[in-house]
Amino acid sequence: xxxxxxxxxxxxxxxxxxxxxxxxxxxxxxxxxxxxxxxxxxxxxxxxxxxxxxxxxxxxxxxxxxxxxxxxxxxxxxxxxxxxxxxxxxxxxxxxxxxxxxxxxxxxxxxxxxxxxxxxxxxxxxxxxxxxxxxxxxxxxxxxxxxxxxxxxxxxxxxxxxxxxxxxxxxxxxxxxxxxxxxxxxxxxxxxxxxxxxxxxxxxxxxxxxxxxxxxxxxxxxxxxxxxxxxxxxxxxxxxxxxxxxxxxxxxxxxxxxxxxxxxxxxxxxxxxxxxxxxxxxxxxxxxxxxxxxxxxxxxxxxxxxxxxxxxxxxxxxxxxxxxxxxxx
Amino acid sequence: xxxxxxxxxxxxxxxxxxxxxxxxxxxxxxxxxxxxxxxxxxxxxxxxxxxxxxxxxxxxxxxxxxxxxxxxxxxxxxxxxxxxxxxxxxxxxxxxxxxxxxxxxxxxxxxxxxxxxxxxxxxxxxxxxxxxxxxxxxxxxxxxxxxxxxxxxxxxxxxxxxxxxxxxxxxxxxxxxxxxxxxxxxxxxxxxxxxxxxxxxxxxxxxxxxxxxxxxxxxxxxxxxxxxxxxxxxxxxxxxxxxxxxxxxxxxxxxxxxxxxxxxxxxxxxxxxxxxxxxxxxxxxxxxxxxx
Numbered sequence: 001x002x003x004x005x006x007x008x009x010x011x012x013x014x015x016x017x018x019x020x021x022x023x024x025x026x027x028x029x030x031x032x033x034x035x036x037x038x039x040x041x042x043x044x045x046x047x048x049x050x051x052x053x054x055x056x057x058x059x060x061x062x063x064x065x066x067x068x069x070x071x072x073x074x075x076x077x078x079x080x081x082x083x084x085x086x087x088x089x090x091x092x093x094x095x096x097x098x099x100x101x102x103x104x105x106x107x108x109x110x111x112x113x114x115x116x117x118x119x120x121x122x123x124x125x126x127x128x129x130x131x132x133x134x135x136x137x138x139x140x141x142x143x144x145x146x147x148x149x150x151x152x153x154x155x156x157x158x159x160x161x162x163x164x165x166x167x168x169x170x171x172x173x174x175x176x177x178x179x180x181x182x183x184x185x186x187x188x189x190x191x192x193x194x195x196x197x198x199x200x201x202x203x204x205x206x207x208x209x210x211x212x213x214x215x216x217x218x219x220x221x222x223x224x225x226x227x228x229x230x231x232x233x234x235x236x237x238x239x240x241x242x243x244x245x246x247x248x249x250x251x252x253x254x255x256x257x258x259x260x261x262x263x264x265x266x267x268x269x270x271x272x273x274x275x276x277x278x279x280x281x282x283x284x285x286x287x288x289x290x291x292x293x294x295x296x297x298x299x300x301x302x303x304x305x306x307x308x309x310x311x312x313x314x315x316x317x318x319x320x321x322x323x324x325x326x327x328x329x
Numbered sequence: 330x331x332x333x334x335x336x337x338x339x340x341x342x343x344x345x346x347x348x349x350x351x352x353x354x355x356x357x358x359x360x361x362x363x364x365x366x367x368x369x370x371x372x373x374x375x376x377x378x379x380x381x382x383x384x385x386x387x388x389x390x391x392x393x394x395x396x397x398x399x400x401x402x403x404x405x406x407x408x409x410x411x412x413x414x415x416x417x418x419x420x421x422x423x424x425x426x427x428x429x430x431x432x433x434x435x436x437x438x439x440x441x442x443x444x445x446x447x448x449x450x451x452x453x454x455x456x457x458x459x460x461x462x463x464x465x466x467x468x469x470x471x472x473x474x475x476x477x478x479x480x481x482x483x484x485x486x487x488x489x490x491x492x493x494x495x496x497x498x499x500x501x502x503x504x505x506x507x508x509x510x511x512x513x514x515x516x517x518x519x520x521x522x523x524x525x526x527x528x529x530x531x532x533x534x535x536x537x538x539x540x541x542x543x544x545x546x547x548x549x550x551x552x553x554x555x556x557x558x559x560x561x562x563x564x565x566x567x568x569x570x571x572x573x574x575x576x577x578x579x580x581x582x583x584x585x586x587x588x589x590x591x592x593x594x595x596x597x598x599x600x601x602x603x604x605x606x607x608x609x610x611x612x613x614x615x616x617x618x619x620x621x
Contacts, residue, residue: 060428108611115364115427119566120610123603126559130599251559255435262432292447298439305433306421 015270022176031168035240036284038172040277041179042236047261047272048186049229054258055266056190057222058202059113063121064257066105066128067098067227069249071234073132074098076145076244087150087174091235098231099224101128106223110216113205122251129249144245147238167240175236182229183273189225190269198222230257256283259301265311274312331469336588338468342477344584345484349539350557351564352491352576353532359571360508360528362427363419366434368536369558370441371407375537376549377445379403380454383544387458396459400541407537408530415529420522438555446551455548480542487538488577495573504528508571560587566606569619578617 022041026034046068053059074097075090084090105124109117132139139145149157149166152174157166189195197218200208209215238244247253256279264275282300286293308315354368379400386399418437422429463475495501507514507524515521539557540549547553564583568575583602590598609616 054428060431062431108607112610112614115431115570116610116614118431119364119562120607122559123562123566123606123610127600127603127607130603131597134596134599252555258432258435292443294439295443295447298436298441298443301436301439302418302433305429305436306418309425309429 019180026169026172031164034168034172035164036280037277038167038175038240039237040280041175042233042240043257043260043276043280044273045179045182045236046230046233046257047264047276048182049226049233050257051261051266051272052186052189052198052222052226052229054261055268055272056195056202057198057219059110059219059223060118060258061109061121061226062118062251062254062258063105063123063125064226064230065249065251065253066121066125067102067230068234068237068253068257069125069128069132069244069246070098070101070227071095071231072238072244072248073139073145074231075235075238076147079147080145085148085150085156087152087239090150090239091178091232094235095228095232098234099228102224102227102231103220106220106227110219110223122254125249125251125254129246129251132246132249139246142246144243146243148242150239171240175240178232178236182232186229187269194218194221259297262301263304263311265313265315267310268313268317271311271313278312331471334468335471335473336592338473338477338481340581340584340588341481341484342584343587344580345481345487346539346543347560347564347583348484348577348580349487349535349542351561351568351580352488352573353535353539354561355565355568355571355573355576356491356535357529357532358565359573360504361419361423361525363423363430363434364427364570365532366431366558367414367437367441368434368532368561369554369556370438370445371410371533371554372536372540372557373445373549373551373554374410374441375403375407375540376544376553377403377449377454377540378406378537379541380456380544380549381449383456383459384454387456400459400544401538403541403544404534404538407540408534411530411533412526414533415526416522419529420525438558442551442554449549451551453548453550454544456545457548459545474546476545480546483538483542487535491535491573500527560602563602563606566616567609569613569616572616572618575616575618 022037025037046064049067050061050064053061071094074093078084078089078093084093105121108124109120112120133141135141136143149163151157152170157163190198197208197213200211200213201215201218205215234248237248260275260279261272262275263279264273265271283293283297286296290296304311310318350368350372354365357363357365357368379402382399382402383396386396414437418433419430422433460474460476463479465472465474466478467473495504503514503519503524504527506517507519507521507528511521514524540553560583564576564579566579567582568577568579582605586602586605587598590601594601613619
């Protein structure tokens with residue numbers, strides 16, 4: 001069963017409309033806004049991957065920074081050691097590296113659930129953080145590693161072209177296409193028999209096992225896919241940011257991934273996507289507005305948990321239901 | 330030989346502070362089944378309050394004995410915060426899935442970190458006068474700060490006091506009963522709400538005390554709570570969530586590994602600690618002293 005029946009069955013008119021708006025946007029708004037949205041879409045890919053575990057398998061990972069960071073650092077390493085500059089190879093490196101890390105960490109983590117799963121994922125992600133932090137001659141330490149503007153499909157940035165324009169147009173569309181593809185693939189995954197099996201595990205592990213679902217194996221595959229999605233987001237993020245630092249491996253970044261998934265509502269398919277984009281705006285606004293942005297975000301999170309546990313999409317669904325039930329005047 | 334002794338003392342020093350933090354974290358988990366992600370921030374709060382209070386009162390180069398007692402204000406304030414936070418923020422979510430408990434304490438952690446920045450500004454506070462005021466001892470050919478020994482003693486006393494409190498008093502019996510079976514305890518007439526608030530306050534008191542005694546030596550810095558929280562996690566995962574003996578043994582293990590790690594393999598010192606925690610979880614999911 002889909003988490004909220006009726007709301008997420010097929011791409012609705014609204015989804016098509018949003019996709020259209022996303023396509024037209026760079027021609028209408030300032031480049032800065034487009035770049036900001038690119039960040040949001042990239043985080044949305046990470047959140048999609050994250051929610052395969054939280055929303056569909058019932059596992060709260062507090063260590064997804066590890067896969068995002070693995071993707072980002074894999075890109076930085078291919079630049080540093082292999083002198084590669086092609087975005088397609090970046091993505092390949094990012095996905096492979098994060099899948100590898102997720103496969104390894106997953107072997108350990110999927111044997112646990114609940115709080116132990118959360119703490120274990122957190123501890124393992126901190127291993128990567130401390131390595132990136134300490135091995136500065138490889139990773140650049142807190143200075144991080146720079147990543148130059150890549151070539152997209154073999155075409156490099158024109159000589160003398162403004163990087164901002166490049167990021168706001170060609171790179172934006174590149175991100176958008178991958179984002180839409182990621183949404184499509186994740187949609188297929190959660191509605192496939194495999195996705196149904198994950199939801200069965202989430203709802204009742206013992207029963208799922210009795211009807212023949214190999215719980216650990218399914219969880220491990222879900223972990224792997226989840227990590228690879230998040231790693232792909234990391235690989236897309238680096239060229240946009242131009243730099244990767246250990247911050248994105250730290251557990252507080254994992255906390256942000258959890259945050260935007262809950263903000264959007266982890267019980268819906270679209271929730272994490274909406275949450276990631278909105279969180280990105282919220283954080284950018286808060287950081288620009290006050291030095292106490294953490295406090296602001298913390299207050300939002302606490303309010304959310306106490307008052308709106310189903311997140312933005314849950315609220316939307318409830319309002320829509322109410323509106324439908326209301327008699328026509 | 331002397332250097333080995335110094336290493337051992339330093340290990341004990343780490344362990345003493347870590348036990349105060351992790352012991353509180355574990356106590357809270359044991360009784361209320363909540364992993365408090367804001368616990369490190371309460372430790373940092375204790376440090377800042379202690380540093381600020383002493384900073385107000387300190388006069389002249391040689392501190393008076395009273396000032397050492399003033400440090401305890403950090404612990405008292407942290408306890409007060411615990412007593413306020415539990416009924417207001419945590420009580421409404423006990424019945425909800427534990428994901429929400431992690432989230433709300435994560436939100437609380439974000440708030441507290443910035444609250445410290447708001448109150449005390451971005452610069453570190455230090456009261457090294459208290460550290461220097463105690464002088465140092467000669468151990469063989471080496472000298473060792475007396476204050477560090479005092480911290481070790483306080484850590485040891487705290488562990489002993491907590492043990493006596495939990496295993497030798499009426500309140501301890503109630504606490505352990507609630508921890509083992511909350512419903513049954515409630516049915517026997519235990520006021521569970523009160524036990525929860527007391528346990529949370531006690532846990533926060535310990536964290537605050539940890540912060541307060543560490544301040545003369547290290548100062549109070551923004552972000553110290555987040556780092557401490559992760560180390561405390563390592564400790565409780567090794568020792569077993571909810572077990573005080575485990576927190577003690579875990580703190581000693583982490584203390585030793587950290588001390589020797591910093592000396593002999595500084596690059597992978599933290600990684601080794603986290604891997605240690607992961608290994609223990611693999612072999613004994615409930616930690617060395619945990620119960621299912």
